[in-house]
Amino acid sequence: MRSGTSYFNKTLFAKHFARFWPIWGLYGLIWTMCLPLGILLDSRSGWTQVRARVLPLNYLDTTGWFSAATLLAVVFGLLAAMAVFSYLYSARSVSLFHALPLRREGLFLTSYLAGLGFLILPNLAVFLLALAAEAACGAVVFSSLFTWLVVSSLLGLFFYSFAVFCAMFTGHILALPAFYVVLNGLAAGLAVLFGQMAHEFLFGFDGAAWLTAVASWLSPVLRLSACHVVIPTVMDAAGNGWADYASAYFTGLGYVALYALVGVALAALALAVYRRRQLETAGDVVSVSWVRPVFKYGVAFCAAVALGETLYSLFSALLPRGAWGLLLMLLLWGAAGYFVAEMLLRKKFWVFRGSWKGCVVLLCCLTAAMCLMEFDVTGFERRVPDPARVQSVSLDAGSTAPYDDANGQGLLLDGPEDIAAVTELHRAIVARKAAIEGAEPDYTYEQLDSGLEVETSGQAWVQLRYTLTNGSVVTRSYRIPLTQEALDDPDTPAARLDALLNAPGQAEKAYFGAMAEGDYLISAVVTQPHYDEEGAYYYDEKPVDSAGLEELWSAVQADLADGSLGRRYLLENQARLENCYVNDLILTFRRAGQAARADGSDTYSVTVTLQTTGARTLAALEQYGFDLDSLLTQAQAQLKERQ
Amino acid sequence: MSEAMIEARNVVKAFDGFRALDGLTMTVPRGSIYGLVGPNGAGKSTLLRHVTGIYRQDSGSVLLEGNPIYENPAAKARIASIPDELYYFLSASTRDMMRFFKGFYPRFDGARYEALKDVFTTINEKQPIRRLSKGMQKQAAFWLALCCRPDVLVLDEPVDGLDPVMRRQVWGLLMGDVAEHGTTVLVSSHNLRELEDVCDHVGILSKGKVLIERSLNDLQENLVKMQVVFQEKEMPRMPEDLQVLHVSRVGRIHTLIVRGGATEVTNRLAAFGPILLEALPLTLEEIFIYELGGEDYAVRDIVL
Numbered sequence: 001m002r003s004g005t006s007y008f009n010k011t012l013f014a015k016h017f018a019r020f021w022p023i024w025g026l027y028g029l030i031w032t033m034c035l036p037l038g039i040l041l042d043s044r045s046g047w048t049q050v051r052a053r054v055l056p057l058n059y060l061d062t063t064g065w066f067s068a069a070t071l072l073a074v075v076f077g078l079l080a081a082m083a084v085f086s087y088l089y090s091a092r093s094v095s096l097f098h099a100l101p102l103r104r105e106g107l108f109l110t111s112y113l114a115g116l117g118f119l120i121l122p123n124l125a126v127f128l129l130a131l132a133a134e135a136a137c138g139a140v141v142f143s144s145l146f147t148w149l150v151v152s153s154l155l156g157l158f159f160y161s162f163a164v165f166c167a168m169f170t171g172h173i174l175a176l177p178a179f180y181v182v183l184n185g186l187a188a189g190l191a192v193l194f195g196q197m198a199h200e201f202l203f204g205f206d207g208a209a210w211l212t213a214v215a216s217w218l219s220p221v222l223r224l225s226a227c228h229v230v231i232p233t234v235m236d237a238a239g240n241g242w243a244d245y246a247s248a249y250f251t252g253l254g255y256v257a258l259y260a261l262v263g264v265a266l267a268a269l270a271l272a273v274y275r276r277r278q279l280e281t282a283g284d285v286v287s288v289s290w291v292r293p294v295f296k297y298g299v300a301f302c303a304a305v306a307l308g309e310t311l312y313s314l315f316s317a318l319l320p321r322g323a324w325g326l327l328l329m330l331l332l333w334g335a336a337g338y339f340v341a342e343m344l345l346r347k348k349f350w351v352f353r354g355s356w357k358g359c360v361v362l363l364c365c366l367t368a369a370m371c372l373m374e375f376d377v378t379g380f381e382r383r384v385p386d387p388a389r390v391q392s393v394s395l396d397a398g399s400t401a402p403y404d405d406a407n408g409q410g411l412l413l414d415g416p417e418d419i420a421a422v423t424e425l426h427r428a429i430v431a432r433k434a435a436i437e438g439a440e441p442d443y444t445y446e447q448l449d450s451g452l453e454v455e456t457s458g459q460a461w462v463q464l465r466y467t468l469t470n471g472s473v474v475t476r477s478y479r480i481p482l483t484q485e486a487l488d489d490p491d492t493p494a495a496r497l498d499a500l501l502n503a504p505g506q507a508e509k510a511y512f513g514a515m516a517e518g519d520y521l522i523s524a525v526v527t528q529p530h531y532d533e534e535g536a537y538y539y540d541e542k543p544v545d546s547a548g549l550e551e552l553w554s555a556v557q558a559d560l561a562d563g564s565l566g567r568r569y570l571l572e573n574q575a576r577l578e579n580c581y582v583n584d585l586i587l588t589f590r591r592a593g594q595a596a597r598a599d600g601s602d603t604y605s606v607t608v609t610l611q612t613t614g615a616r617t618l619a620a621l622e623q624y625g626f627d628l629d630s631l632l633t634q635a636q637a638q639l640k641e642r643q
Numbered sequence: 644m645s646e647a648m649i650e651a652r653n654v655v656k657a658f659d660g661f662r663a664l665d666g667l668t669m670t671v672p673r674g675s676i677y678g679l680v681g682p683n684g685a686g687k688s689t690l691l692r693h694v695t696g697i698y699r700q701d702s703g704s705v706l707l708e709g710n711p712i713y714e715n716p717a718a719k720a721r722i723a724s725i726p727d728e729l730y731y732f733l734s735a736s737t738r739d740m741m742r743f744f745k746g747f748y749p750r751f752d753g754a755r756y757e758a759l760k761d762v763f764t765t766i767n768e769k770q771p772i773r774r775l776s777k778g779m780q781k782q783a784a785f786w787l788a789l790c791c792r793p794d795v796l797v798l799d800e801p802v803d804g805l806d807p808v809m810r811r812q813v814w815g816l817l818m819g820d821v822a823e824h825g826t827t828v829l830v831s832s833h834n835l836r837e838l839e840d841v842c843d844h845v846g847i848l849s850k851g852k853v854l855i856e857r858s859l860n861d862l863q864e865n866l867v868k869m870q871v872v873f874q875e876k877e878m879p880r881m882p883e884d885l886q887v888l889h890v891s892r893v894g895r896i897h898t899l900i901v902r903g904g905a906t907e908v909t910n911r912l913a914a915f916g917p918i919l920l921e922a923l924p925l926t927l928e929e930i931f932i933y934e935l936g937g938e939d940y941a942v943r944d945i946v947l
Contacts, residue, residue, distance in 0.1 A: 012747075095730065099697055278698075
């Protein structure tokens with residue numbers, strides 16, 4: 001009497017289509033408006049092959065936030081799943097459907113295919129209508145329309161399957177969209193919150209690239225937003241670039257196909273869950289017994305991290321700063337989240353007596369996690385790579401004066417001495433953890449007897465990125481307090497950072513690291529800043545005689561090489577103000593092997609702030625007619641401005 | 644072929660640790676009308692949901708002619724049910740639901756559907772069922788279930804909401820099916836009086852177990868109610884081997900509930916030379932009270 005063949009029932013399939021026609025009807029209508037009708041309306045102003053290629057692809061483009069295809073797949077995938085599996089959410093409908101002579105596989109597959117049909121069949125109809133519309137308008141690009149059909153159908157497959165997967169874990173129809181939305185962005189959200197928390201309380205934490213990457217893949221909506229339409233740029237014989245719309249193509253087909261495969265896997269998992277589903281859970285927020293504790297502790301944990309972190313930031317002025325203030329908020333919101341989850345699971349408000357032990361366990365875990373972080377049990381904060389195992393290290397110190405083209409340029413160091421110097425800096429930072437963390441972010445200025453106003457304290461953000469010999473990467477970032485006293489003491493992190501930034505050869509790398517061999521100087525100008533009567537800033541450019549360009553370039557290179565030019569300053573102190581001119585030298589180069597172009601795309605410029613110590617550069621400028629008396633140091637300019 | 648149409652063997656089903664069915668065993672003979680009675684929360688609806696293949700038992704087995712029912716479409720195609728809480732698709736009419744069921748039940752009888760229009764005359768088959776009264780919805784459920792031509796009809800509180808005339812008609816139809824086609828009917832109720840007229844077998848449930856199940860004849864032949872007026876005012880001492888379960892007295896009339904057949908007990912009591920001696924049939928309600936003799940408070944709840 002066993003039957004093993006009833007895996008599909010056409011009556012049920014047709015019933016789903018008949019009952020839920022507004023869903024597939026609206027979905028089809030929207031696409032009909034976008035494509036066949038869109039084509040017909042567009043054709044009134046001339047329908048070309050280019051338009052026929054671009055119009056369908058526009059709906060796949062995610063240059064904004066979501067593509068239209070992604071948005072519709074997200075929304076209608078959810079609606080379709082809610083509709084065809086709505087029978088699982090009431091005891092009455094559960095009884096009707098599961099008393100029918102059909103195995104659960106049959107119920108699932110029939111309902112699943114019906115829901116999928118809500119998206120795929122309208123897509124097919126719209127595709128055929130759009131093809132006919134293009135043919136009627138006189139220009140057909142089959143590949144473009146077919147790409148739209150494949151991508152929108154695969155997106156529909158993934159998001160619908162994802163919603164069906166979520167549907168199997170709940171017995172409440174309102175919980176389904178909540179699960180669906182939360183799970184679509186949960187990983188990314190948690191990664192951001194973890195990052196924020198770790199940044200604040202894990203000394204030196206600079207994000208975890210692997211965590212971000214994993215979170216991105218686990219957040220399909222965000223990952224798919226990276227897929228977009230590319231319009232290639234074509235260079236003509238005159239060297240002008242123009243967008244080749246006729247060759248536009250969609251880049252994310254691989255991602256979309258991959259997610260579609262994941263969708264099929266999720267559908268298979270959903271079937272496995274459905275086969276084991278206890279139908280008496282209709283009406284429950286969570287219908288699978290082993291997921292109930294996951295849900296409870298998951299909600300509690302997310303509430304602790306999300307609300308705890310957010311409210312800690314909002315009320316930071318009222319709370320004690322530091323890990324223990326945050327822990328207080330984490331515990332408070334963790335407990336709130338725990339009991340709310342318990343209320344949802346048990347469908348009543350009075351849940352405290354039976355579940356407080358679980359809450360205590362959660363709070364202990366949160367406290368333990370915070371202690372792990374705060375007391376650096378893992379050794380993360382103390383870890384400084386062994387220089388012998390470092391292949392290279394990049395150092396980014398953020399903004400430094402003067403604010404020319406070397407400002408913000410990171411250093412990439414691979415010499416043993418440089419690497420050792422960086423690890424020494426790193427050790428000095430770690431050794432002064434308490435002092436660094438205790439120092440309030442502070443920018444102070446002081447007026448000297450001369451009337452000059454100088455910066456006496458500030459801070460620098462330093463990022464270290466070690467590439468180890470085994471290929472792994474260690475990154476850290478720190479806020480280093482800066483004072484004149486610290487800069488004067490060679491053992492402090494501030495002084496070590498200053499020394500690294502001004503090591504011989506670094507300035508040349510910072511300015512001209514991107515310069516290719518064969519590029520050559522074609523012009524140079526010196527800027528002359530002015531303030532007009534209304535205080536508006538502007539500057540003139542005084543060109544350097546072309547006859548002196550070669551000599552000027554040699555002088556600049558020589559000054560940069562021995563550190564006479566390109567000195568970096570971490571504070572706007574007296575030395576910086578007296579050494580740096582307000583005038584910049586702008587050097588323009590032409591790329592090797594490129595002819596002159598009208599739009600200047602063959603050239604690039606590098607701005608170097610002139611410094612009083614750059615004697616060879618100044619001499620070269622003077623030799624070719626530049627009046628050095630017209631130069632002003634920052635200090636002179638400041639005093640002049642005050643007068 | 645087994646004589647038992649439906650069998651439940653040591654069925655256990657727990658909800659959040661609460662055992663709704665606690666090692667339940669039940670046998671429904673083929674062609675019988677089996678009444679399942681029990682107080683609220685005894686497990687009647689839970690048991691019926693196992694019999695219709697909706698719930699999966701934690702342990703034990705639920706069988707139709709020896710074959711498992713759960714996830715067995717061939718078995719389920721032979722079962723039609725009317726649950727206590729009916730469900731129809733939004734805006735679906737009786738005719739729509741007929742087409743729906745027709746797609747699932749291979750023996751669905753379209754001709755009978757047309758024929759039964761004459762019975763369920765108050766129902767407009769094209770009107771959405773949800774807009775019908777509760778009683779009419781129940782009638783529609785009977786109409787559709789009967790058209791499935793099931794071997795087993797499972798009814799949970801079936802005549803709630805039906806007027807007396809319609810109740811009689813519906814039971815008439817069911818008994819006609821039982822007589823003509825050998826249909827087995829499993830019907831649950833919390834009220835013994837309702838089942839007394841139609842059931843030939845009865846099982847009583849309490850706390851997830853079947854406390855007792857017998858044919859109505861067995862039950863009635865095993866207990867007798869005797870009304871006796873003895874020559875003396877006081878009742879004489881009864882023989883040790885006569886099992887008198889209960890004695891009550893109004894004036895000089897003694898009412899005795901005695902285990903045994905009516906003839907045998909009458910003969911035994913006649914030996915006392917009573918002025919009046921009469922054997923009366925017990926109601927199903929009384930049978931259960933005296934059979935279970937207050938062993939379980941739940942039994943009392945059923946008959947009150």
